[in-house]
Amino acid sequence: MPSIHSFAQHLFYINVVYFNKLCVLTVQLAAFCQQVQVRVCANVRSEIKAIQILSVPIRVSLSRVASVRSLLRASNRLEEFVRDHQPDMLNRRFAQCYPPETPSLKLGRNSERLYNFMDAQYYGQISLGTPPQNFTVVFDTGSSDLWVPSSYCISEACAMHERFEAYKSSTFHHDGRRFGIHYGTGHMLGIMSREVLKIGSITVENQEFGESVFEPGFVFVMAKFDGVLGLGYPSLAEEVGNPVFDSMLNQKSVNQPVFSFYLSKSKLTGDHEGELLLGGIDETLFTGPINWNPVTVKNYWQIKMDGLEVQGASSFCPHGCQAIIDTGTSVITGPTADILTLQQLIGATPTSIGEYIIDCARIQSLPEVTIVLNKVEFVLTANSYVRKEDLGDTEICFSGFQAQEMPSLLGPMWILGDIFLSEYYSIYDRGQDRVGFAKARHTR
Numbered sequence: 017m018p019s020i021h022s023f024a025q026h027l028f029y030i031n032v033v034y035f036n037k038l039c040v041l042t043v044q045l046a047a048f049c050q051q052v053q054v055r056v057c058a059n060v061r062s063e064i065k066a067i068q069i070l071s072v073p074i075r076v077s078l079s080r081v082a083s084v085r086s087l088l089r090a091s092n093r094l095e096e097f098v099r100d101h102q103p104d105m106l107n108r109r110f111a112q113c114y115p116p117e118t119p120s121l122k123l124g125r126n127s128e129r130l131y132n133f134m135d136a137q138y139y140g141q142i143s144l145g146t147p148p149q150n151f152t153v154v155f156d157t158g159s160s161d162l163w164v165p166s167s168y169c170i171s172e173a174c175a176m177h178e179r180f181e182a183y184k185s186s187t188f189h190h191d192g193r194r195f196g197i198h199y200g201t202g203h204m205l206g207i208m209s210r211e212v213l214k215i216g217s218i219t220v221e222n223q224e225f226g227e228s229v230f231e232p233g234f235v236f237v238m239a240k241f242d243g244v245l246g247l248g249y250p251s252l253a254e255e256v257g258n259p260v261f262d263s264m265l266n267q268k269s270v271n272q273p274v275f276s277f278y279l280s281k282s283k284l285t286g287d288h289e290g291e292l293l294l295g296g297i298d299e300t301l302f303t304g305p306i307n308w309n310p311v312t313v314k315n316y317w318q319i320k321m322d323g324l325e326v327q328g329a330s331s332f333c334p335h336g337c338q339a340i341i342d343t344g345t346s347v348i349t350g351p352t353a354d355i356l357t358l359q360q361l362i363g364a365t366p367t368s369i370g371e372y373i374i375d376c377a378r379i380q381s382l383p384e385v386t387i388v389l390n391k392v393e394f395v396l397t398a399n400s401y402v403r404k405e406d407l408g409d410t411e412i413c414f415s416g417f418q419a420q421e422m423p424s425l426l427g428p429m430w431i432l433g434d435i436f437l438s439e440y441y442s443i444y445d446r447g448q449d450r451v452g453f454a455k456a457r458h459t460r
């Protein structure tokens with residue numbers, strides 16, 4: 017089809033030379049214009065549709081607050097805490113020695129999931145029930161259950177947090193099954209229920225969730241969050257039932273089977289601290305291409321990791337290993353031997369309670385750490401892998417790497433937590449079972 021411009025020129029020529037045919041041409045032009053108009057309208061309509069699709073993702077803003085670890089440290093209780101929790105570790109290790117009906121020691125399928133939210137920092141708000149009862153939760157891609165404290169909970173941790181009051185809700189459904197979730201610091205016990213769940217502007221009907229009646233350990237007392245909302249695959253859930261995002265997919269509350277995380281490290285108040293997008297991505301929050309990685313085991317958001325290299329020095333997992341993308345973990349973890357070597361390469365020295373300290377003055381001279389995923393290099397500078405904590409007037413610097421054994425059938429397992437995810441915007445695609453990363457844009 018000729019452009020309007022050339023058509024007009026053409027028409028002018030014809031007009032002069034074949035004046036008598038003008039009438040016919042005018043009719044043709046009218047038809048042409050109509051056609052163009054129809055096309056423009058269609059374009060505008062599809063653009064409007066595209067805009068609608070783009071704006072469909074539901075934004076859930078996340079706040080970044082002090083972790084339990086830094087709160088404990090600030091109140092001088094970290095050492096005591098670590099010492100007191102040795103028995104928990106022992107319990108966990110010897111859980112098989114207890115009678116199997118001891119519910120508090122029932123080890124779930126994912127009992128080796130050792131992280132315990134001590135370092136979790138990003139929280140957002142949800143509500144349960146009618147009228148809505150608000151809760152602050154960790155949006156955790158490393159688990160699949162949803163739980164909040166119950167009003168029947170007697171643990172100290174529950175007294176410090178919002179508790180779900182079933183009797184105040186007109187949409188509450190009692191389920192009656194018990195659940196137990198194992199955490200690094202002990203077992204959580206509770207009962208299952210169903211409720212109306214609201215996240216951002218999404219309403220999920222009949223969402224199964226856990227009401228905790230016993231919360232172990234001190235972590236949950238100090239925690240700034242009330243509960244956890246898992247975003248992993250259904251097979252990772254300890255409870256029977258649908259994880260929240262599966263309910264959203266089933267109830268068609270999201271247009272695309274995708275959610276994404278933007279995490280910021282900015283300390284400036286008023287800055288965008290983080291965002292979870294349900295049903296899509298926000299292209300203004302990252303730059304460059306999205307690099308996709310197929311999920312290798314649909315349980316965690318697990319992918320293959322090609323390697324981890326320290327500038328000019330050794331490389332780890334040369335034959336490839338596995339990595340879990342986990343918003344509920346703040347650090348990067350790997351096999352003990354590898355992490356030990358890595359700590360030495362970045363000059364981190366151990367403390368009496370097993371943390372690794374770095375001299376803050378040396379940060380600028382530390383090597384870059386490069387993580388290779390699907391042949392693409394993701395670089396972390398020391399500024400991103402060193403965690404700084406203010407303790408009174410002094411600043412302490414910690415290594416962002418931690419040892420954690422997580423054997424898997426596909427090889428040694430690493431966890432890429434917030435240290436990685438605040439540098440790289442992450443996209444979780446349940447439609448194509450893949451995880452995407454793009455350089456996060458931190459300008460705000």
Ligand SMILES: *[C@@H]1O[C@H](CO)[C@@H](O)[C@H](O)[C@H]1NC(C)=O
Binds near residue numbers: 141143148149
């Ligand atoms: C729950 O949160 C919403 C949104 O932040 C707020 O408008 C509402 O007042 C809160 N409800 C309660 C009971 O605190």
